[in-house]
Amino acid sequence: MVGESVAPYSNVLLIFGFAVVATAPALLISRMVSPGVKKRRNPVKFLPMECGQVPSGHGRTHFMMQYYAYVLMFVIFDVMAIFLYAWGSTLLNLPRTATLPIIAFLGIMFAAMAFALYQSKRKNIW
Amino acid sequence: MSVIAPKFRLGYFLKGIIDNALWIIVLVTLIVVPLIQVLLIYINLPVVDGELLTPFLAFTLIFHPELAVPLVEAIIRSDLFHIAAFPGFGFAALMAAAVIFVERKMLAKLQLRVGPFYCGKIEGIFQLIADGIKLVSKEIIxxxxxxxxIFWVAPLLFVGAAAAFVALIPVAPGGEEFDNMPWVVADLDVGLIAVFAVIGFFPIITVLSAWSSNSKYPFIGGIRALHQMVSFEIPLILSLLGVVILTGTLNLNEIVQSQTSFPWILFLPVGAIVFFIAMLAELERIPFDLPEAESEIVAGWLTEFSGMMYGLVQLGSYVKLYAFAALFVTIFLAGYNGPSIYPDFPQDIIDDGIIIPGMTGPLLTVKPFTDGTAVLDQEMINGLIWFVLKTAAxxxxxxxxxxxFPRVRIDMLLHIGWYKLIGLAFVNIFIALGLLYSGILAPAGAF
Structure with a gap:
């Protein structure tokens, strides 16, 4: 049954919900106890923090991080890592010869990663 | 110019608290209590020890410790108790508070800070309480x-995700009476994959909060956090593959039980080191605390959080720290396994409880429950002590x-993650494969 196999996962969701419900009152209590925001409204107080300077421009702008290559590589290698778990957890039930294709797969991925890392140094292409 | 701190009076502060308390009492009496009474008509009350647990019976049981044993058993074994208190959120929050306290003391010793030693008579314990009160009473801007x-919800989501991580860690053995069900909130067949899934939420929450605040420093911090967590997720995942290859299971409790003779750190030290370093990066702690680098980008993605919102993010990050340390213990340091610390209880105490002359009834009942389980499960307490000791270490x-340690630069950080740790993680996988195929370590009947 689907329900039975999913049932243990509900506890993870429940503890997530419990943590949210149990800590949300802290925000409410803080809201009640702390000096009121509305009463002493001062436009300067609600400006974004920029070390005392008057903020200029938008907060949500383009920002050149220069390490975009790594994020692109993550998309591939994270999936690869999870695929390796599917292989690793059933390894004991597989014949020995089944390990060779996986090592070949690792070799291909490793070579691809080496090439991508080599390219990632050339930051002007990203 | 407006006045910076206009008329704060302790009297106003107390008046605010008393007003709120008064309103809570009024609302509870007028709305909540009648609502409970109406609801009780419709709720199916649980049956404890063959009797219907009415509120009257519940109060009777509470005041007769002898009778309350089945009630206590029913509560302790319920899912809600698991989630709220012992292996779940309450335990983790307690550990987080202890970590905060110990961290301040340790840093004070290491870096010659004096504050944490003076506040409060007993080893600066009031510093924690003072911090809590300060955070609650600050205005949220x-x-x-x-x-x-999104900005309001982000700290709550952070705490929730950290709690969901805690839910997957087995804390103590359950004993034979419970079919070796461990003390864990969610005993999943794919526990390790679930751990990775939960870890994957943190960068998303970080980037969401950073983007929603519409401020530049949080934005830069959020992007740094994204790069860092994303880069170190791969060595983190790969470094645990060795253990999975050798145990053939993804269930965290089975991984713990596979280490009754020796911890995996003896055979896979490379994986343990890689996991520890990746763990530091995922936790955003020094030397990898670039997302919160105070000297560069104010407070990183936490810049715009104030008051209790900041407090909740801190709570979440310390719960996460506990959870990561517990995961390390679970996978590499044999979890709750350990030699028995104290000798077995004498049989007459198990049978009759501790009896003091002149008192009617036993002081402490270790008498087995109706279905044969003991109140004080020695195996469970022993396992819990070992687990907490190892986690503390x-x-x-x-x-x-x-x-x-000082802080590293972001290009050095990414270089460490991508060039060195991933390579070492692959080395670890081949060590595991070598141990398996050379026949040094293999489960009975595997080949």
Whole structure:
């Protein structure tokens, strides 16, 4: 049954919900106890923090991080890592010869990663 | 110029608290209590020890400790208790508070700070309480153009995700009476994959909060956090593959039980080291605390959080720290396994409880429950003590590194993650394969 196999996962969701419900009152209590925001409204107080300077421009702008290559590589290698778990957890039930294709797969991925890392140094292409 | 701190009076502060308390009492009496009484008509009350648990019976049981044993058993074994108190959120929050306290003391020792030793008579314990009160009583300021719903929810989501991580860690053995069901909130067949899934939420929450605040420093911090967590997720995942290859299971409790003779750190030290370093990066702790680098980008993605919102993010990050340390213990340091610390209880105490002359009834009942389970399960307590000791040791090393290391640059960080740790993680996989195929370590009947 689907329900039975999913049932243990509900506890993870429940503890997530419990943590949210149990800590949300802290925000409410803080809201009640702390000096009121509305009463002493001062436009300067609600400006974004920029070390005392008057903020200029938008907060949500383009920002050149220069390490975009790594994020692109993550998309591939994270999936690869999870695929390796599917292989690793059933390894004991597989014949020995089944390990060779996986090592070949690792070799291909490793070579691809080496090439991508080599390219990632050339930051002007990203 | 407006006055910076206009008329704060302790009297007003107390008046605010008393007013709120009064309103809570009025609302509870007028609305909540009648609502409970109406609801009781419709709720199916649980049956404890063959009797219907009415509120009257519940109160009777509470005041007769002898009779309350089945009630206590029913509560302790319920899912809600698991989630709220012992292996779940309450335990983790307690550990987080202890970590915060110990961290301040340790840093004070290491870096010659004096505050944590003076506040309060007993070893500066009031510093924690003072911090809590300060955080609650501070005003929550949100930037004007922030995306307010997301900004409000982000700290709660952070705490929730950390709690969901805690839910997957087996804390103590359950004993034979419970079919070796461990003390864990969610005993999943794919526990390790679930751990990775939960870890994957943190960068998303970080980037959401950073983007929603509409401020530049949080934005830069959020992007740094994204790069860092994303880069170190791969060595983190790969470094645990060796253990999975050798145990052939993804269930965390089975991984713990596979280490009754020896911990995996003896055979896979490379994986343990890679996991520890990746763990530091995922936790955003020194030397990898670039997302919160105070000297560069104010407070990183936490810049716009104020008051209790900041407090909740801190709570979440310390719960996460506990959870990561517990995961390290679970996978590499044999979890709750350990030699018995104290000798077995004498049989007459197990049978009759501790009896003091002149008192009617036993002081402490270790008498088995109606279905044969004991109140004080010695195996469980022993396992819990070992688990907490090992977790404390791992947390000690995390804190020690915070005390003595400087911060690295972001390009160095990414270089470490991508060039060195991933390579070492692959080395670890081949060590595991070598151990397996050379026949040094293999489960009975595997080949």
């Amino acid at each position: 949100i930037p004007d153009k922030a995306d307010k719903p 791992v947390i000690f090393f995390i804190l020690l590194i915070r005390g003595v």
